Amino acid sequence: MLHTLPHAEADFRALVRKVTMPKPTTTRRLTTEAGAPIADNQNSATAGVGGPLLLQDQHLLEKLARFNRERIPERVVHARGSGAYGYFEVTDDVTGFTRADFLSAVGRRTDLFIRFSTVADNLGGPDAARDPRGFAVKFYTEEGNYDLVGNNTPVFFIKDPLKFPDFIHSQKRDPFTGKQEPDNVWDFWAHSPEATHQITWLMGDRGIPASYRHMNGYGSHTYQWTNAAGEAFFVKYHFKTNQGIRCLDAAQGAELSGKDPNSHQTDLLQSIERGVYPSWTLYVQIMPAAEAADYRFNPFDLTKVWPHADHPLQRVGRLVLDRNPDNVFAEVEQSAFSPNNFVPGIGPSPDKMLQGRLFAYADAHRYRLGVNHTQLPVNAPKATVADNYGRDGLMASNAYDRHAKNYEPNSYSGPAQSDQPLSAPLALTGHTGTHAAPAHAKDDDFFQAGELYRLMSEDEKNRLVANIAGGLAQVSRDDVVEKNLAHFHAADPEYGKRVEAAVHELRED
Known part of the structure; x- marks a missing residue:
């Protein structure tokens, strides 16, 4: 019986004090995830005063279980990032080149979200690292949503997606030493x-x-x-900063990384x-598409730029973050x-490289966030409604018409194809392999690296x-070392000689 247990009276008085404590002034009620009110968010349920915890404390178990699952797998690349909302406003007529509706009239505005990021480091890495920066809009x-996923450089290190996992493995932490290895x-x-071209950009x-x-x-x-x-x-798209280009040298970058690893996040936020x-x-x-086959460079090679003398920049509009x-x-x-x-x-x-990314990016998000990641507010369409036959899966929304069919074609007025391709077909020839x-x-x-x-x-x-x-x-x-030096010699003889002399001087020290 309760009255025969030690300290029963003290326990009872403590319980009375808890019940009669002044109520918070807020009218909002703290609840469990199922919506039930929570009586005490300061003390776990125990078997008597000072006793062990009780498995029946649903609020404690739910709170700890959710805490254990607050983090999702970080991005393999572009893990460290910052973002902001804004708009894009068309300033020049480009309807002669594209029928994209959001570019159809001067003065037209479209809401957007942008994410900036470093590439190689982990989520906790410093913002001021020597690394390309992601520039995703x-x-x-x-x-529907249009995603333009680029960088702060016009070129990249490789031109075939088959090499991408190997490239990233070489730049990330070594599986034995646990750190990036030169x-x-x-x-x-x-x-x-x-x-060689992108190295010249990155090391410049x-x-x-x-x-x-400022990039x-x-x-x-x-x-x-x-x-x-x-x-x-x-x-090819070029977003030119209206703040002007500002960069750090190696010493400044190292100092800022130590003082404030979140420097770029802080600057953007403030x-x-x-x-x-x-x-x-x-x-x-x-x-014009007809010119691509005979252009002096392969126009689809991600390691090369189109010289502006060949194809001048034409203004389209203005991107503003406000x-x-x-969260x-x-x-x-x-x-x-x-x-x-x-x-x-x-x-x-x-x-x-683009063709490979068409698969890899969406697949990465299905792994990290689930097959229904497009229903998350930041990813969901805002100016239209997604209407398709995708159903179920982890975190599926139940905001479906209960009579709607999940197959197509059907006889129940479900969404149907438009019969209008998004873009022109690409001409193909040759054999598979x-x-x-x-x-x-x-x-x-090497030519463009030397030009740079x-x-x-x-x-x-x-x-x-x-x-x-x-x-x-x-x-x-x-x-x-010698193989790399050969690349710089091939780009420009003076370039190669100067790098070789500097490397030999440092290695002799």
């Missing part, structure tokens, strides 16, 4: 001469942006635009909060971008050489 158009980084690059002055606001963004890949007449054009809204002007390079997310996890960590989210008037090109990219007149892995080097001032060249030598000199194998 989700346009919430009236014809041997791995430079060994992969030694066997991938096509990386733009390798560490001072903030996300350009690029679609990087070649995409296809199709106009109302069915004419096809290949395009600038928007105080009403200083960052903006970019969007330009495109446009190539609102911070309310970083829900809106930045769970944001999901996929380059296969096209809208009518925009489609893919034969760019092999594994093929190297087709060679164009000036296709090689020769554009630099003497001070820029000095910093570039120092940055390359600082990493390459740490490589333990002489043959790997």
Whole structure:
């Protein structure tokens, strides 16, 4: 009986005090996830005062179980990121090149979400690292979401998606040492001469942006635009920062990484909060589809740019960021971008890296977030409604008409196909099999890297050489060093000589 237990009276008095404590002033009631009211959120249920916990404490178990599951697998690449909302406004008429509705009229605005990120490091890595930056934009158009997933560089290290997992493994933490290894980084690059152009970008002055606001963004890949007449054009996107380019040198980047690993996140958050809204002007390079076959470079090679003298920049509009997310996890960590989210008037090109990403990005999100990740608010269409026959799966919404059928075609007025392709068909020829990219007149892995080097001032060249030598000199194998040096010699004789001298000087020390 209760009255025979030790301390029963004291226990009873404590219980009375709890029941008669003043109630909180808020009118909102704390509940379990099932909606039941919670009587005490400060003390776990125990077997008597000071006794062990009770398995029947549903609130405690639910709270701890949810806490254990608050984190989802981080992105394998682009794990460390920041995001913001804003809008895109058309400033110039491009209807002669695309029938995309959100680009159809000067002055038209489209809401968007953008995510900036580093590439190689983990979720807790510093913002001010020497690394490419992701520049991913989700346009919430009236014809569905359009995702433009690019970087802050116009080129990349490789041109075939088959090499992507190996490339990322070489840049990430070594499975034995648990840290990034110069041997791995430079060994992969030694066997991938096509990386020389992007290495020259990365090790140059733009390798560490001072903030996300002070860098350009690029679609990087070649995409296809199709106009109302069915004419096809290949395009490259350039988002030019209106804040001006600002970058950090190696010493400044290292210092800032130590002082504030969240430097870029802090800058973006605070600038928007105080009403200083960052903006970019969007330009495109446009190539009539018929010109692609005879262009001097392979126009679908991600390791190459189109010189502006060949295809000048044409202005399209203005991107403005004016609102911070309310919850970083829900809106930045769970944001999901996929380059296969096209809208009518925009489609893919034969760019092999783009083709690989059309599958890989969406599949990564199905793994990380579940097959229904497109129903999350940050990913769901906002200017239209998704209407299809996708059902069930983890975290499925039950916001379906209970009479709706989950198959097509049907006789019950379900959604039907439009019979209007998003973009023009791509011409195909030849035999199936594994093929190297087709060679164009000036296709090689070194010419554009040399062109970029020769554009630099003497001070820029000095910093570039120092940055390359600082990493390459740490490589333990002489043959790997020599292979990399050969790439810089091939890009420009002076470039190669200066890097070689700097590496040898550091290795002798």
